[in-house]
Amino acid sequence: MIIIISQSLWQDQPYVKLPQPRLQYKGELVQDGKTEKLCKLISRIHPHIKELLVVGCGRGIEAAILAQVLDAKVTGIDVLDDFDPEASTLADLATGDATALAFDDASFDFVYSYHALEHIDRPKRALAEIARVLKPDGGYWIGTPNRSRLIGYIGSKSASTAEKIRWNLTDWRARLTGRFRNEYGAHAGFTRRELGALLREALAEPRDESLSYYELIYPAHSRTLAMLSKTGLDNILYPSVYFSGRGQ
Numbered sequence: 239m240i241i242i243i244s245q246s247l248w249q250d251q252p253y254v255k256l257p258q259p260r261l262q263y264k265g266e267l268v269q270d271g272k273t274e275k276l277c278k279l280i281s282r283i284h285p286h287i288k289e290l291l292v293v294g295c296g297r298g299i300e301a302a303i304l305a306q307v308l309d310a311k312v313t314g315i316d317v318l319d320d321f322d323p324e325a326s327t328l329a330d331l332a333t334g335d336a337t338a339l340a341f342d343d344a345s346f347d348f349v350y351s352y353h354a355l356e357h358i359d360r361p362k363r364a365l366a367e368i369a370r371v372l373k374p375d376g377g378y379w380i381g382t383p384n385r386s387r388l389i390g391y392i393g394s395k396s397a398s399t400a401e402k403i404r405w406n407l408t409d410w411r412a413r414l415t416g417r418f419r420n421e422y423g424a425h426a427g428f429t430r431r432e433l434g435a436l437l438r439e440a441l442a443e444p445r446d447e448s449l450s451y452y453e454l455i456y457p458a459h460s461r462t463l464a465m466l467s468k469t470g471l472d473n474i475l476y477p478s479v480y481f482s483g484r485g486q
Contacts, residue, residue, distance in 0.1 A: 277307040279482070300350070314331045337364050376484065
């Protein structure tokens with residue numbers, strides 16, 4: 239079973255609310271341009287996924303894509319009941335609380351949480367719940383915005399240039415006033431070190447997949463990405479950070 243935790247699993251209003259993608263089709267397959275590529279990495283981490291959970295599934299677009307591409311039974315939860323009708327035919331989408339998952343222990347082969355953890359008031363509790371419902375030999379993929387980033391939102395296809403500029407200015411005002419943190423309502427995320435430490439407390443040793451992710455999404459820039467990684471500039475230039483791993 240695959241579980242998806244949505245981007246909107248937050249209790250308070252987000253500092254920056256990103257627009258939700260719409261369902262797009264190529265032939266009979268649902269696509270968003272990135273998630274289907276990410277499935278290649280997920281399959282490498284855990285090649286035999288039957289049940290998957292998405293924590294913070296938003297409208298359920300990613301959950302639908304994961305279900306189709308990975309040929310798995312996918313459950314997606316979110317605090318908001320705003321699911322795409324077509325996505326609901328491909329994945330089991332329901333409202334839920336990431337800090338109190340309504341599933342039995344060891345229920346899922348894989349847990350996927352993409353840009354949701356930064357919106358959850360008690361991220362440590364949410365990760366403990368993920369560890370509980372994940373099978374011992376299961377796997378996970380968790381990503382958040384990079385709190386050390388210089389700029390963000392560049393890859394958002396559903397946002398205008400004006401919105402991206404406004405959101406980055408908002409972020410920088412928060413930085414300059416010492417309030418660029420999730421608990422202050424900023425869309426901050428976690429630094430690579432912070433996210434790795436959080437994951438390490440609840441799950442088996444996490445693997446930093448940030449470089450692998452960007453190489454997959456931007457294959458024409460592999461040399462530049464390797465240089466950023468070698469020099470440490472990736473810590474401030476990557477807009478987001480990603481980790482994978484297995485259950486305890």
